[in-house]
Amino acid sequence: MSSFVRFIPLTWPFIIIFFFFLFLLSRALAAESDHKYQPGESVVLWVNKVGPYNNPQETYNYYSLPFCHPSGDSAHKWGGLGEVLGGNELIDSRIEIKFLKNMDRTTICPLHLDEAKVKLFKNAIQRSYWLNSL
Numbered sequence: 001m002s003s004f005v006r007f008i009p010l011t012w013p014f015i016i017i018f019f020f021f022l023f024l025l026s027r028a029l030a031a032e033s034d035h036k037y038q039p040g041e042s043v044v045l046w047v048n049k050v051g052p053y054n055n056p057q058e059t060y061n062y063y064s065l066p067f068c069h070p071s072g073d074s075a076h077k078w079g080g081l082g083e084v085l086g087g088n089e090l091i092d093s094r095i096e097i098k099f100l101k102n103m104d105r106t107t108i109c110p111l112h113l114d115e116a117k118v119k120l121f122k123n124a125i126q127r128s129y130w131l132n133s134l
Contacts, residue, residue, distance in 0.1 A: 037099040045097055046077065046090040048132035050124065059087035062131065065124055066117040068109035070094035093133070 037043065047067075051059035063069050070093065077090040095108055113121070 039100040041099045043097040043099050045093045045095045045133060047093045048090055049087055050129050050131045051087075053128040053130050061089060062091060062133070065120055065129075065131075066111070066113070068111055 047062040049059040050062055050065055051057075074094060075092040077092075078084060079088060079090075097103075
């Protein structure tokens with residue numbers, strides 16, 4: 001009998017705990033940041049925030065400007081406390097993108113600009129707004 005078996009009795013609770021930690025370890029090793037995309041796999045375009053270039057601390061939700069907004073509730077991804085304090089709020093844009101797949105030119109969504117929406121965009125251009133998407 002090996003020395004490992006003598007020191008750790010193989011009981012059902014031990015086996016369950018072992019596989020539980022193995023499951024947690026496998027989830028930690030499969031992070032989104034190191035994901036290897038396969039050709040044709042969907043890629044999520046996260047939108048974040050907008051704000052004036054001259055004042056990077058002044059930020060607003062990406063959809064505070066009248067960009068194409070997906071219908072329904074979009075997935076949100078929050079980082080840690082630092083991300084929240086920095087004004088980061090990642091929102092799934094639901095724009096269909098496939099990895100390594102060329103796409104024909106197409107309309108993402110119809111956007112009808114009324115006078116109020118034009119005024120919002122005009123103000124953003126005059127204040128040199130930047131936008132952040134990942």
